Amino acid sequence: MNKDHVDPLTQGNPTGPDQPGGAEEQKKAFIDDILEVYKKHNLSIAHDSGAGAFIITDIDDRLVNWMKNAELED
Secondary structure: OOOOOOOOOOOOOOOOOOOOOOHHHHHHHHHHHHHHHHHHHOEEEEEEOOOOEEEEEEOOHHHHHHHHOOOOOO
């Protein structure tokens, strides 16, 4: 890979548990960004357990709380 390449997902700033802005802070920032999109579009993400697919639906406090409580996977 080109040494000047910037990963569009990390913007060249990879984070992790051992770096400033570690995993928990990154998770919170990610969820905060998602919740801003919820507000902007008055929609939220839900999960259909049966098929494993996501559903886009009207914004709902229950789904906002579900997103806020997402677990950070290693």
